[in-house]
Amino acid sequence: MGEIGAGNTAKLVHNCASMIIRSGIAEVFTMGVKAGVEPDALWHALRQGAIGRARTFDRVGDRYLQEAFDPPSFALALANKDLRLALELADQFDVPMRAARLVQEDFKEALDRGWGNRDSQTPLLLQNERAGVTIKLSAEEVQAVLDRG
Numbered sequence: 001m002g003e004i005g006a007g008n009t010a011k012l013v014h015n016c017a018s019m020i021i022r023s024g025i026a027e028v029f030t031m032g033v034k035a036g037v038e039p040d041a042l043w044h045a046l047r048q049g050a051i052g053r054a055r056t057f058d059r060v061g062d063r064y065l066q067e068a069f070d071p072p073s074f075a076l077a078l079a080n081k082d083l084r085l086a087l088e089l090a091d092q093f094d095v096p097m098r099a100a101r102l103v104q105e106d107f108k109e110a111l112d113r114g115w116g117n118r119d120s121q122t123p124l125l126l127q128n129e130r131a132g133v134t135i136k137l138s139a140e141e142v143q144a145v146l147d148r149g
Contacts, residue, residue: 021056024099031086034093061142063121065135072119079120080107 001007032042046052051059063069083104090097103123110116110123128135137145 017057020099027095027097027099028086031090031093031095031097034095035089058146061137061146063119064124065137065142066139067125067136069115069119069122069125072117074120075116076107076110076118076120076122077116080104080111080116083107 001010028046029039029042033039037045063073083100087097087100087104090100106123106126109126110118115122
């Protein structure tokens with residue numbers, strides 16, 4: 001992993017990401033089930049979607065790690081519309097959506113910056129700015145990591 005302690009840092013990053021992702025899944029599942037979709041049908045549908053068929057951490061390399069947000073595969077403006085509609089559905093069924101509302105704040109900031117025609121992952125750059133870091137790998141570096149398995 002690198003310097004002493006890097007392995008522990010990687011473990012903490014992985015476990016924290018896992019907890020955040022699972023919490024987000026619970027959030028959207030409660031919305032879907034409360035809106036009338038059976039849990040097994042909902043799980044099946046989610047698994048068949050673009051993100052459901054991909055390994056989450058592999059997809060990070062496609063755009064975010066390379067800062068490759070143009071041309072978009074799914075424009076931020078369209079993603080924002082879907083997020084807004086999902087939050088309206090959640091409101092209709094009185095489902096709290098804490099994580100989604102945080103995402104919506106970042107989407108709004110990104111849209112205010114004129115990023116609506118960029119990829120829906122563009123708001124991830126806001127976190128880089130807040131943390132004061134630059135994260136960018138070349139396509140070759142991303143592929144080298146993927147090739148390691």
